Amino acid sequence: MERFRKLLVTAAIFAAASLIGYGFSIAGFPDASIALVYLLAVLFAVRQTSSLLTGLITSLAATFCFNYFFAEPRFTLTVNDPNYYVTFLVMTVTALAVSTLTARVRRDAQTAREREQEAKALYTLTNLLSDAPNMETIEEIAAGAVSEGLQCGAGCLGFDASGNPEQTYIYKPYGRERSLIRREPEEKEELLFRLNHLREDHYEGEEFYDWPMFSEDKILGVIRIQRADMEKMDPSQIRMLHAMLDSISLAMDRFRTAEQRIQSREEASRERYRANLLRSISHDIRTPLTGIIGTSEMLTARLADEPDARQMAEHIRKDAAWLHSLVENILTLTRLQDQGLSVAMETEVVEEIVGGAVARVAELHPDHEIEVELPEELLMAPMDAKLIEQVIINLLENAIKHSPPNGPVLVTVAAGAADWLRPGAGDPQDAGGQGAASLRDMVMISVCDEGTGIREKDLPHIFELFYSVEHHNRSRQRSYGLGLTICETIIRAHQGLIAARNREGAQGAEFAFALSQQKGEEIQ
Amino acid sequence: MSVKILIVEDDKQIRGFIGYALSNERYETMEAGSGGEALRRMEEDRPDIMILDMGLPDMDGMEVIRKVREHSLLPILVVSARDREKEKVAALDQGADDYLTKPFSTTELLARVRVAARHLDQQLTDRSEPTLTVRDLRIDSDKRLTYLSGREIHLTPMEYQLLHFMMQNAGKVLTSGAIINELWGAGYGNDTQALRTLMAGLRRKIEKNPGKPEYIVTEIGVGYRLKEG
Numbered sequence: 001m002e003r004f005r006k007l008l009v010t011a012a013i014f015a016a017a018s019l020i021g022y023g024f025s026i027a028g029f030p031d032a033s034i035a036l037v038y039l040l041a042v043l044f045a046v047r048q049t050s051s052l053l054t055g056l057i058t059s060l061a062a063t064f065c066f067n068y069f070f071a072e073p074r075f076t077l078t079v080n081d082p083n084y085y086v087t088f089l090v091m092t093v094t095a096l097a098v099s100t101l102t103a104r105v106r107r108d109a110q111t112a113r114e115r116e117q118e119a120k121a122l123y124t125l126t127n128l129l130s131d132a133p134n135m136e137t138i139e140e141i142a143a144g145a146v147s148e149g150l151q152c153g154a155g156c157l158g159f160d161a162s163g164n165p166e167q168t169y170i171y172k173p174y175g176r177e178r179s180l181i182r183r184e185p186e187e188k189e190e191l192l193f194r195l196n197h198l199r200e201d202h203y204e205g206e207e208f209y210d211w212p213m214f215s216e217d218k219i220l221g222v223i224r225i226q227r228a229d230m231e232k233m234d235p236s237q238i239r240m241l242h243a244m245l246d247s248i249s250l251a252m253d254r255f256r257t258a259e260q261r262i263q264s265r266e267e268a269s270r271e272r273y274r275a276n277l278l279r280s281i282s283h284d285i286r287t288p289l290t291g292i293i294g295t296s297e298m299l300t301a302r303l304a305d306e307p308d309a310r311q312m313a314e315h316i317r318k319d320a321a322w323l324h325s326l327v328e329n330i331l332t333l334t335r336l337q338d339q340g341l342s343v344a345m346e347t348e349v350v351e352e353i354v355g356g357a358v359a360r361v362a363e364l365h366p367d368h369e370i371e372v373e374l375p376e377e378l379l380m381a382p383m384d385a386k387l388i389e390q391v392i393i394n395l396l397e398n399a400i401k402h403s404p405p406n407g408p409v410l411v412t413v414a415a416g417a418a419d420w421l422r423p424g425a426g427d428p429q430d431a432g433g434q435g436a437a438s439l440r441d442m443v444m445i446s447v448c449d450e451g452t453g454i455r456e457k458d459l460p461h462i463f464e465l466f467y468s469v470e471h472h473n474r475s476r477q478r479s480y481g482l483g484l485t486i487c488e489t490i491i492r493a494h495q496g497l498i499a500a501r502n503r504e505g506a507q508g509a510e511f512a513f514a515l516s517q518q519k520g521e522e523i524q
Numbered sequence: 525m526s527v528k529i530l531i532v533e534d535d536k537q538i539r540g541f542i543g544y545a546l547s548n549e550r551y552e553t554m555e556a557g558s559g560g561e562a563l564r565r566m567e568e569d570r571p572d573i574m575i576l577d578m579g580l581p582d583m584d585g586m587e588v589i590r591k592v593r594e595h596s597l598l599p600i601l602v603v604s605a606r607d608r609e610k611e612k613v614a615a616l617d618q619g620a621d622d623y624l625t626k627p628f629s630t631t632e633l634l635a636r637v638r639v640a641a642r643h644l645d646q647q648l649t650d651r652s653e654p655t656l657t658v659r660d661l662r663i664d665s666d667k668r669l670t671y672l673s674g675r676e677i678h679l680t681p682m683e684y685q686l687l688h689f690m691m692q693n694a695g696k697v698l699t700s701g702a703i704i705n706e707l708w709g710a711g712y713g714n715d716t717q718a719l720r721t722l723m724a725g726l727r728r729k730i731e732k733n734p735g736k737p738e739y740i741v742t743e744i745g746v747g748y749r750l751k752e753g
Binding site: 287289290292300320331346349354385387389413454 | 538540542544548603606607609627631632635698720721727732735741742744745
């Protein structure tokens with residue numbers, strides 16, 4: 001239809017040119033002016049099209065028309081004057097040149113228009129994307145823009161921050177206004193496998209092409225286009241697609257980064273709030289505890305002559321002291337979690353830390369004998385001294401709690417960790433021997449009591465939070481809970497080992513931990 | 525004349541039992557519930573020792589220490605619910621004489637007050653005593669000799685200096701910084717490694733069991749204290 005119209009227009013132009021030429025010839029103008037009119041006709045005719053073939057045909061047609069209507073003898077294709085041949089040749093070549101140039105100008109204008117449209121479409125896309133409030137909107141905009149810009153059906157599937165595809169993807173069929181379809185993507189594993197093993201920048205499936213978008217190796221999303229549509233695309237459309245992919249992935253990346261920033265900020269402030277709360281609670285508990293402990297001590301002293309009342313006062317003090325150690329442990333745990341389980345280590349003399357801890361516990365439990373065995377050599381180990389002191393205090397408190405009245409507790413410091421501290425030791429599958437060298441380079445601190453020991457079924461859970469062991473002979477049951485859990489957390493933060501077992505060849509339990517030793521200069 | 529002690533503490537109950545415990549030991553006590561009141565009392569009543577809580581309603585304990593130290597050398601014993609080692613060291617460096625973390629036992633408090641009272645006497649008498657004695661430890665500073673239960677023990681010059689400094693300040697906590705400053709001078713910085721090693725060596729000579737020290741106890745993260753009793 002369009003072609004037919006163009007043909008008609010061309011015919012009309014030539015008819016007009018022939019009429020003007022006829023007028024010229026009556027007026028007696030030279031043939032050259034008639035030839036020029038035909039050249040003008042060619043120029044007008046090729047303006048409708050950018051095709052070179054049309055240019056050639058119209059050029060030849062112009063020459064023939066001139067020959068037929070105006071060269072003597074008129075209305076034949078023969079000529080009397082052979083000079084006309086030169087005129088025909090020059091005319092054809094000129095017409096051809098004119099038509100070619102015109103066609104090129106037209107083509108350039110066309111390309112420029114296309115480019116402008118592309119740029120406009122991309123600009124609109126970027127603008128829309130930058131206002132998108134969430135990932136889903138980005139996907140909707142992306143699917144719509146690709147579908148509209150490339151005249152095809154297009155889908156967009158987003159991936160979450162951990163690199164997993166979302167449950168549904170958004171598909172926009174071509175043509176239909178605003179009809180977005182939500183579809184379920186194929187198996188996650190299959191999709192991820194395919195995208196992770198790409199050899200090119202896209203995947204060619206039987207039904208569709210997948211164009212993944214990445215940011216530093218992390219997948220952000222996929223644009224999916226029907227295979228049939230994809231095969232119809234010309235290079236300029238492919239170029240357009242790449243440009244769109246770039247701006248979509250940029251938007252997705254920006255959104256993800258912002259999301260992560262907000263998330264980590266929220267997390268940090270929540271963490272800070274929680275830590276502050278716990279700290280101030282602990283602080284506020286300490287003040288009344290000071291009053292309770294101090295006052296009950298004074299009472300105990302004053303009630304020397306009344307044994308029953310004195311004992312009650314003494315109980316108050318003991319319970320307050322226990323509450324205090326609980327508060328201390330909560331504080332320590334809070335701080336550890338605050339620091340993300342990282343500890344500030346300094347090289348310490350091991351026996352000094354042991355001595356400090358033993359002195360503090362001995363003060364609180366004067367009726368229990370605490371023996372300390374040290375090796376000849378001075379052992380040094382990098383640690384957070386305050387935390388390791390707390391570990392030793394907790395282990396000592398635990399040993400005393402499970403000891404018979406006045407039962408002795410033995411603390412041993414030794415170079416090299418015992419094999420039973422190794423994770424997996426005692427496991428029948430365990431080959432042993434592995435890591436023996438690193439065990440030798442550790443320093444071990446163990447605490448033994450002469451209590452009833454630990455039941456086999458409790459052993460694996462002994463360091464778990466608030467795991468408590470039932471006591472048949474005690475009316476008031478207290479959990480092992482927090483104290484041992486904190487020991488385990490602290491030692492783990494030190495990359496050390498900690499374990500518990502029943503003593504071999506003696507009654508009671510043994511808790512031990514090991515830290516990497518500092519091998520340094522000789523110590524005088 | 526009995527020793528006058530000013531108790532600066534905003535918690536009434538704690539103020540009460542500290543006052544009670546101290547008067548039982550025949551100290552004369554007076555109380556202040558805020559920093560401002562404490563400073564006023566300082567001028568009006570001239571106490572001999574101050575027991576100071578760091579968390580006061582009107583000003584920070586650190587500021588009280590600084591203001592008091594502008595014109596007085598009285599022993600300041602800090603009691604605080606703040607347990608950060610940094611804060612303890614800061615208070616001690618600011619001029620506090622000793623530090624107790626809440627909650628504390630009355631026995632502990634009384635022991636610290638006794639130390640402060642004794643140092644009060646020493647301030648009046650000659651500080652450069654030729655002999656220093658702490659339980660079974662004795663130093664003869666003229667001859668630079670050290671005795672443990674009457675038997676001479678051989679210390680290196682640095683160990684001797686360390687023990688001498690600790691005995692001069694028996695009962696008081698000394699920050700690692702203060703000891704390093706005394707032994708190596710102000711230019712030495714804060715390298716605690718050398719001090720730890722020196723301390724370990726000294727302990728092996730004076731303690732029966734360094735893992736269960738009877739003389740020098742470590743206040744982890746703060747410093748050392750030579751126990752008197």
